[in-house]
Amino acid sequence: MNCPVCENRCPLTEGSIGRCGMYLQQDGKMVERYPDRYLIISPITIETMPMLHFQPRGKFLQISTVGCNLDCPGCISTVIVKEMGDGPTWLQKREPDDIIREAKQQNCLGISFLMNDPLASWPTFVHVAQKAKENQLLVGCSSNAFFTKASLSQVLPNLDFINVGIKGFSDKAYQRCGARSAKPVWRNIAELQRAGVHVEISCMYRKNEEA
Numbered sequence: 001m002n003c004p005v006c007e008n009r010c011p012l013t014e015g016s017i018g019r020c021g022m023y024l025q026q027d028g029k030m031v032e033r034y035p036d037r038y039l040i041i042s043p044i045t046i047e048t049m050p051m052l053h054f055q056p057r058g059k060f061l062q063i064s065t066v067g068c069n070l071d072c073p074g075c076i077s078t079v080i081v082k083e084m085g086d087g088p089t090w091l092q093k094r095e096p097d098d099i100i101r102e103a104k105q106q107n108c109l110g111i112s113f114l115m116n117d118p119l120a121s122w123p124t125f126v127h128v129a130q131k132a133k134e135n136q137l138l139v140g141c142s143s144n145a146f147f148t149k150a151s152l153s154q155v156l157p158n159l160d161f162i163n164v165g166i167k168g169f170s171d172k173a174y175q176r177c178g179a180r181s182a183k184p185v186w187r188n189i190a191e192l193q194r195a196g197v198h199v200e201i202s203c204m205y206r207k208n209e210e211a
Contacts, residue, residue, distance in 0.1 A: 003030055005122045006069040006146045007184040019178065022067045022120045032123045037091035040064040040115060041099065043106045049114050049142050054161045054198045060112040060140070061103040063128065065091070067120035070144055072167060072177040072204070096131040103137055110138025110160070117143050122151055129158040142202075145188045146179060152188055161198040164189060168204065 002009040003018045010018030012025035023030055044062045046055050068075075094102075103111055111132045118125040118141045129139045140161035166185070167177050174182045192199050 001025055001028070001030065004148055005030075005151050006119045007148055007181075008069055008146070008179065009148070019071075020067050020069045020120050032121065034065070034091060034121070035124050036095055036127075037065065037093055037124075038063055039066055039091055041092060041094065041102060043108055044112070046112065046140075049112060049140070049163050050202065051112075051140065051161060051163050051200055053200060054140075055109055055138070058109045059107065060110050060138070061099070061106060061108040062115070063099060063111060063113050064115035065121040065124065066116055068117045068144075069119045069146060070117070070167070070177040070179060074204075096128045099128050100131050100135050100137065103132070104135070108137070110140065112139075113141040113143075114163075115142075119143065119146065119151070122154075126154045126158075129155050133158040140198075144177075145185050145192075147184070147188050149187075149191075152191060156191070156195050156197070159192075159195075159197050161200075162192060163200045163202055164192075166201055166203045173204075 001012050003012055003023050005023065008019055012018060012030060014025050017024045022033055024033060040062055042062050043059055046058045046060050099111065111128060113125050125141065132139045138160045139158050142163040142165065144167065145164040167173050169182065171181045189199060
């Protein structure tokens with residue numbers, strides 16, 4: 001089988017893991033290795049994401065895990081993404097209801113997944129997003145937007161805002177990060193906009209290199 005979470009579509013055999021190290025095939029199904037486990041659960045202002053034109057100065061509960069589906073040169077989150085190891089005993093176990101309760105206790109407007117990409121913990125993020133919307137909380141994330149059509153459809157009804165980190169404007173730029181093509185990103189941005197999600201863009205700058 002191929003992992004359905006991102007457009008890398010890593011091939012998985014029984015007991016094997018994909019490129020991000022966060023999913024494996026078990027009994028013929030793709031499963032998340034560390035569900036409902038977090039490195040960071042903390043209130044932030046939304047500009048931290050960065051998100052500059054949605055609920056300015058709004059307070060949101062940041063959730064972060066470890067891992068990423070891409071491997072970009074110069075990543076500012078490299079410790080979280082690549083250097084934490086694949087046996088994160090230091091992660092906090094929290095159920096979706098615990099995350100919602102914390103957000104409400106901290107008087108947050110909603111939940112925001114950032115620092116690493118939610119694609120590395122997709123079932124966890126989808127479940128939290130669903131629970132958040134049931135409790136009238138806003139939901140957003142920072143992501144490379146390398147979703148498959150199927151994974152994007154899982155969260156789209158519950159997503160209010162997103163910052164998309166653009167790695168460049170060519171397939172070559174994305175290939176430097178381990179992806180095959182930039183095309184899924186443009187497709188997903190268009191789909192997010194059609195669905196009414198507030199989209200902001202962050203661009204990677206590489207000195208003396210083409211996009």
